[in-house]
Amino acid sequence: RKTMKKVGIGQWILGLVLFLYTMICLLPVILVVIVSFSSDESINKNGFSFFPEQWSLKAWEYVGSFGRQLINSYAVTIFITIGGTVLGLIIMSMFAYTLSRKNFELRSFLSIMMLITMLFSGGLLSSYLVNTTMYHLKDNLLVLLLPGTMNVMNVIILRTYIQSNIPDALIESAKIDGARERTIFWKIAAPMMKPALASVGFMMAVGYWNEWQGAMIYITSPSKTPLQLLLVRIENNINFLMQNAGNVPTDVYASMSQNIPQNSGRMAILLTVLGPIMVIYPFFQKYFVKGLTVGSVKG
Numbered sequence: 001r002k003t004m005k006k007v008g009i010g011q012w013i014l015g016l017v018l019f020l021y022t023m024i025c026l027l028p029v030i031l032v033v034i035v036s037f038s039s040d041e042s043i044n045k046n047g048f049s050f051f052p053e054q055w056s057l058k059a060w061e062y063v064g065s066f067g068r069q070l071i072n073s074y075a076v077t078i079f080i081t082i083g084g085t086v087l088g089l090i091i092m093s094m095f096a097y098t099l100s101r102k103n104f105e106l107r108s109f110l111s112i113m114m115l116i117t118m119l120f121s122g123g124l125l126s127s128y129l130v131n132t133t134m135y136h137l138k139d140n141l142l143v144l145l146l147p148g149t150m151n152v153m154n155v156i157i158l159r160t161y162i163q164s165n166i167p168d169a170l171i172e173s174a175k176i177d178g179a180r181e182r183t184i185f186w187k188i189a190a191p192m193m194k195p196a197l198a199s200v201g202f203m204m205a206v207g208y209w210n211e212w213q214g215a216m217i218y219i220t221s222p223s224k225t226p227l228q229l230l231l232v233r234i235e236n237n238i239n240f241l242m243q244n245a246g247n248v249p250t251d252v253y254a255s256m257s258q259n260i261p262q263n264s265g266r267m268a269i270l271l272t273v274l275g276p277i278m279v280i281y282p283f284f285q286k287y288f289v290k291g292l293t294v295g296s297v298k299g
Contacts, residue, residue, distance in 0.1 A: 032267045032271060036271055037055055038264050039055065040263055059267065063234070066234070076225065077209060085201050085208060091149050092155050093158055095110075096155050096159040097162055140218070141219075148211070154200045170188065171184055206277060231272060
C-alpha cells in the first residue's frame with residue numbers, strides 16, 4: 001500500500017505565497033469587471049469599489065450601441081490576427097529551418113542581413129511612403145497583415161529551438177532514405193517545432209490583436225477598421241467629453257454624459273479588448289513552459 005508523502009511546512013508557506021500572489025494578480029481584473037457594471041454616479045461618489053452602491057449596464061450599452069460596426073471590427077481583427085499569425089509562422093519557421101542548416105551556403109549572409117534590420121530602421125515616414133506609393137497599400141488590410149509576418153527575434157527563437165531539439169542525425173537519416181528538404185521540413189521538423197510555434201504564435205497573435213497605430217495611419221474605410229482603432233475612437237469621445245466639460249452648457253453636458261459613460265465605459269472598452277485574449281491564454285499556457293526552455297540542455 002502506498003503511503004502519502006507528508007507535506008512540510010515549507011510547502012505550505014510556498015503555497016500560501018503563491019496563492020497571495022495569484023490573488024494580487026486576479027483582483028485588478030475582478031475590479032475592472034465590477035467597475036464596468038457600475039454606474040458613473042457611484043464611481044464619482046466612492047471611486048472604484050468592489051461593492052458599488054449602484055449597478056448599471058450603461059457602459060456596455062454604449063459599447064454595444066456601435067452595433068454592426070463593432071461586429072465588423074471584430075471580424076477584421078480576427079481575420080488579421082489569424083491570417084497574419086498563420087502566414088508569419090509559415091514564413092519564419094521555413095526561414096529559421098534554412099538558417100539552422102550548416103551546409104546552406106547563404107546562411108551567414110542571410111543571418112547578417114537579418115540582424116542588420118534589428119539595428120537600423122528607415123523610420124515611419126519612409127515606410128509610409130513605400131507602402132502607399134510603391135506598394136499601393138493605403139486603406140488595404142494587407143498593410144496590417146504583411147509587416148508582422150517577419151520578426152527577427154522570433155526567427156532566432158525558432159532557429160535555436162531547431163538546433164537544440166532536432167538532431168542532425170535524424171535529418172541526415174531522412175536524406176539517406178531519399179527525402180528532400182521540403183519533405184523533411186513538413187514531415188519531421190515542423191511537427192517537432194509545435195511548442196516553439198505555439199509560443200511564438202501566441203505572441204504574434206497578441207501583437208496583431210493589439211495593433212492600432214498602423215490602422216490609424218493607413219486605414220480610412222469604416223468597413224476595414226479593426227477593433228483596436230474603433231475602441232481608440234470611442235476612448236477619444238470619452239476624453240473629449242471630459243476635457244470640454246467646462247465649455248459645454250450644463251444641460252447639454254448632462255445629456256451627453258448620460259449617453260457616454262466615462263469611467264465605467266473605459267472599463268467596458270478594456271474588457272472588450274482583453275476578453276478574447278484572456279479566454280485563449282489558458283489553452284496556450286502549457287506551451288510557454290516548454291518555450292522558456294528553448295536552447296537549454298536536456299538531462
